Amino acid sequence: MSQLRTRIDLAAIAHNTRAVAAHIGEDVRLMAVVKADGYNHGAVEVARVMAAHGAQAVGVATIAEALSLRTAGIDAPVLAWLWDATDTALVAEALKNGIELGVPSLKHLRVLAEQDRPARICLKVETGMHRSGIDRHAWREAFMLAGSAKHLEVTGLFTHFACADDPESAATDEQLAEFRDAIAQAHALGLNVPINHAANSPATLSRRDTHFDQVRVGLALYGLNPLRSEPGIELRPALSWEAEVTVVKPLQPGDAVSYGHTFTADRAGYTAVIPAGYADGVPRAAQGQLEVTIGGRRYAQIGRVCMDQIVVDLGDTPHGVAAGDTAVIMGVGGMSLDELAERLHTINYEIACLPKGRTVRQYVNG
Ligand SMILES: Cc1ncc(COP(=O)(O)O)c(C=O)c1O
Numbered sequence: 001m002s003q004l005r006t007r008i009d010l011a012a013i014a015h016n017t018r019a020v021a022a023h024i025g026e027d028v029r030l031m032a033v034v035k036a037d038g039y040n041h042g043a044v045e046v047a048r049v050m051a052a053h054g055a056q057a058v059g060v061a062t063i064a065e066a067l068s069l070r071t072a073g074i075d076a077p078v079l080a081w082l083w084d085a086t087d088t089a090l091v092a093e094a095l096k097n098g099i100e101l102g103v104p105s106l107k108h109l110r111v112l113a114e115q116d117r118p119a120r121i122c123l124k125v126e127t128g129m130h131r132s133g134i135d136r137h138a139w140r141e142a143f144m145l146a147g148s149a150k151h152l153e154v155t156g157l158f159t160h161f162a163c164a165d166d167p168e169s170a171a172t173d174e175q176l177a178e179f180r181d182a183i184a185q186a187h188a189l190g191l192n193v194p195i196n197h198a199a200n201s202p203a204t205l206s207r208r209d210t211h212f213d214q215v216r217v218g219l220a221l222y223g224l225n226p227l228r229s230e231p232g233i234e235l236r237p238a239l240s241w242e243a244e245v246t247v248v249k250p251l252q253p254g255d256a257v258s259y260g261h262t263f264t265a266d267r268a269g270y271t272a273v274i275p276a277g278y279a280d281g282v283p284r285a286a287q288g289q290l291e292v293t294i295g296g297r298r299y300a301q302i303g304r305v306c307m308d309q310i311v312v313d314l315g316d317t318p319h320g321v322a323a324g325d326t327a328v329i330m331g332v333g334g335m336s337l338d339e340l341a342e343r344l345h346t347i348n349y350e351i352a353c354l355p356k357g358r359t360v361r362q363y364v365n366g
Pocket residue numbers: 033081160199200201202216217218219220226
């Protein structure tokens with residue numbers, strides 16, 4: 001077994017998918033978002049489980065991500081929304097593999113209209129996120145062009161919320177009004193838009209009026225709460241970042257630990273070395289914020305985070321900790337991703353993406 005691993009509980013992924021599917025009801029489709037290698041849980045493995053437990057489609061950012069799902073044999077509908085309109089060879093490859101393309105600008109739409117391969121597309125409309133999406137002034141031209149190109153099949157319109165983690169945010173109401181207007185304009189121009197979608201995890205869990213025909217859910221399917229309040233459904237975190245303790249040793253008063261000697265022992269005690277460092281995704285800036293769990297007990301990380309290892313303070317006795325014991329750096333069985341996110345002044349989305357480098361994935365079922 002690897003000395004540094006993320007354990008991914010596929011039963012938790014299955015549970016979360018069923019819970020979200022039950023929450024949205026049968027009339028709304030569930031698109032499982034597995035970009036960034038399934039939020040660092042392994043896109044192929046989680047997509048399979050999500051598709052088997054209620055997701056009708058899969059969403060990713062890039063065409064490369066979409067193609068790797070196809071290569072792994074995933075034949076569910078896949079939408080990719082972040083692609084380079086000048087890379088016509090890659091676009092052709094996507095279309096050949098039946099990848100649906102999210103269209104983030106009029107320029108992207110023109111590229112698809114000018115090539116003659118059949119394409120399933122979903123038009124992304126700008127409603128207030130101001131990241132990507134076809135601007136309001138270009139909606140009419142885009143809807144007419146998409147409707148007139150016979151080889152283009154428009155599945156619907158989509159947009160993305162900027163502030164859905166705050167269910168009270170007026171920005172979401174404004175974006176919703178814009179999105180409804182875009183759909184109305186498409187209808188008025190005779191463009192068939194059967195599957196419209198806007199909601200990410202927070203919107204899906206907190207506001208039914210954002211659901212439309214489909215929701216695009218990422219974070220919640222990994223068991224992480226996208227809201228500052230309770231999620232309203234039972235979410236089971238799936239990820240645990242674990243390592244095998246490599247060394248346990250005594251420390252004398254006055255001994256200083258790790259680079260720069262930023263920690264000096266004021267009493268005799270014991271330390272354990274955990275084989276995970278900044279090359280593996282432990283932020284060097286997390287010094288003093290981490291607590292590693294060994295045998296159900298939390299121990300503070302001390303001194304500088306190194307490239308390959310961190311040191312934890314076991315206290316006055318080794319507490320029975322020995323080389324080879326499992327240490328949970330974060331996740332199930334240890335410090336939650338939410339707690340670590342709060343300590344590091346970031347969000348659980350980013351914390352899930354930390355493990356890298358020599359970390360290998362191990363899948364378990366329950
Ligand atoms: C366009 C788009 N839709 C849906 C999602 C899923 O968001 P969440 O993880 O909050 O469900 C994302 C992720 O940020 C996204 O970029």
